Amino acid sequence: MQHVTEAVERPARISRRRADKVEERRRELADAALLTLSELGYARTSLREIAQNSEFSHGVLHYYFRDKVDLITYCVRRYKAVCVQRYDDVVATATTAPALADEFAAAMAATLVADGLMHRLWYDLRSQSLFEASFRDDVAAIDASLERMIERIVARYAQLSGRPPVCGTGAAYAMFDGLFQQALWRHLAGDPQAPDTLRADVVQMLAVVTGTA
Amino acid sequence: MQHVTEAVERPARISRRRADKVEERRRELADAALLTLSELGYARTSLREIAQNSEFSHGVLHYYFRDKVDLITYCVRRYKAVCVQRYDDVVATATTAPALADEFAAAMAATLVADGLMHRLWYDLRSQSLFEASFRDDVAAIDASLERMIERIVARYAQLSGRPPVCGTGAAYAMFDGLFQQALWRHLAGDPQAPDTLRADVVQMLAVVTGTA
DNA sequence: CACGAATCTTGACAGTCGTCCAAGGATCTT
DNA sequence: AAGATCCTTGGACGACTGTCAAGATTCGTG
Numbered sequence: 321m322q323h324v325t326e327a328v329e330r331p332a333r334i335s336r337r338r339a340d341k342v343e344e345r346r347r348e349l350a351d352a353a354l355l356t357l358s359e360l361g362y363a364r365t366s367l368r369e370i371a372q373n374s375e376f377s378h379g380v381l382h383y384y385f386r387d388k389v390d391l392i393t394y395c396v397r398r399y400k401a402v403c404v405q406r407y408d409d410v411v412a413t414a415t416t417a418p419a420l421a422d423e424f425a426a427a428m429a430a431t432l433v434a435d436g437l438m439h440r441l442w443y444d445l446r447s448q449s450l451f452e453a454s455f456r457d458d459v460a461a462i463d464a465s466l467e468r469m470i471e472r473i474v475a476r477y478a479q480l481s482g483r484p485p486v487c488g489t490g491a492a493y494a495m496f497d498g499l500f501q502q503a504l505w506r507h508l509a510g511d512p513q514a515p516d517t518l519r520a521d522v523v524q525m526l527a528v529v530t531g532t533a
Numbered sequence: 534m535q536h537v538t539e540a541v542e543r544p545a546r547i548s549r550r551r552a553d554k555v556e557e558r559r560r561e562l563a564d565a566a567l568l569t570l571s572e573l574g575y576a577r578t579s580l581r582e583i584a585q586n587s588e589f590s591h592g593v594l595h596y597y598f599r600d601k602v603d604l605i606t607y608c609v610r611r612y613k614a615v616c617v618q619r620y621d622d623v624v625a626t627a628t629t630a631p632a633l634a635d636e637f638a639a640a641m642a643a644t645l646v647a648d649g650l651m652h653r654l655w656y657d658l659r660s661q662s663l664f665e666a667s668f669r670d671d672v673a674a675i676d677a678s679l680e681r682m683i684e685r686i687v688a689r690y691a692q693l694s695g696r697p698p699v700c701g702t703g704a705a706y707a708m709f710d711g712l713f714q715q716a717l718w719r720h721l722a723g724d725p726q727a728p729d730t731l732r733a734d735v736v737q738m739l740a741v742v743t744g745t746a
Numbered sequence: 747c748a749c750g751a752a753t754c755t756t757g758a759c760a761g762t763c764g765t766c767c768a769a770g771g772a773t774c775t776t
Numbered sequence: 777a778a779g780a781t782c783c784t785t786g787g788a789c790g791a792c793t794g795t796c797a798a799g800a801t802t803c804g805t806g
Contacts, residue, residue: 361664363576451574486746498711533699
């Protein structure tokens, strides 16, 4: 067996146990790849370096992935699964508009500090997708799911504050994404008050977006 | 002579004409590099490819630049010189708030179409600066000058519309940058209405930022 | 014109890269 | 236990990289 990606319809005699084991190993290798990518960035990440961050040798990567692009797109999809779902309980628990704003802003600031390196990778890969069309579909999917997340936040905030949003969800996502990106840059450049600035900006922007500023 | 970058205090007998010629050649090579970078992106641009986009051989690059990083940081600075100054006549000519908004939005949409590849490079290099500290200072300088440009636009718009901005310039820049980035992604992915969407979003965002939406 | 300095080309260097493959160990089926 | 299949290793391959230096070429100046 080789290039497991498109081998969905493999001979029936291969047990599900084996298939699960393969998928588990792919995840394991993808995690090592994500670790390496978030440390070095796309331009400086090699397959040998990825293998050194795992417990296997570099040859095994071509057993579980067709090529480097296949591995990295798998990583991008896996990244999405880990990343998006964190904000949805914020919108579920908050009962007033200011509380929602505070919790959302706090969640963003916490993400900035805790997962800054991962998001650095995200912006790197999104830039790469401007050049390498192979990544484009996965990047678009992640972007769409992030936009839906923002949409839920804004809609709930508008509902709680009794005012409809004054701009579309695309524009709202672009704004919050821009804020986060700028904060990430400052944070990684060593600015100690980047999280707090982000927090204040996010609270204010939620107000602006609903015309309550 | 070698590594012209730090040779500001070279022997006085070398004429200014020669020094100018050197600077001219550096610009020439940097333009070839910028062309290559905007086509291939940072990760896939090699010195030999740059030289092929110029009329020289690859060896000459190390005659005019210390190393690859020196060349690319020079490119980034040159990029800034070309890029920023386009918007300042917009703020000078517009006499009403709606006119300013329209002209600014039209200028951004035009930039999107005309210099999309150059801005793709900008976002690529800004991402690289999250990993490679060498680029950080130049990227920060460009970001600051772009932010000042946005500040002038917003301030003038606020003045013309008689309402003060409802958010800081940092946040305003982050928002417009996010909008442009998202529009660029869609534009390069083939969305034909990306420029018009950007235009509408920018007009609306100017209103939002002054609380007139 | 001729000499020296500035400029440019060419080829080589030591690495690294993605990819592939032969070989053998590990694991499962019968 | 034996045979078949899966898994992993480690090395080899050719292509490509940044860098450098020696030689060829061009240029300005006496």
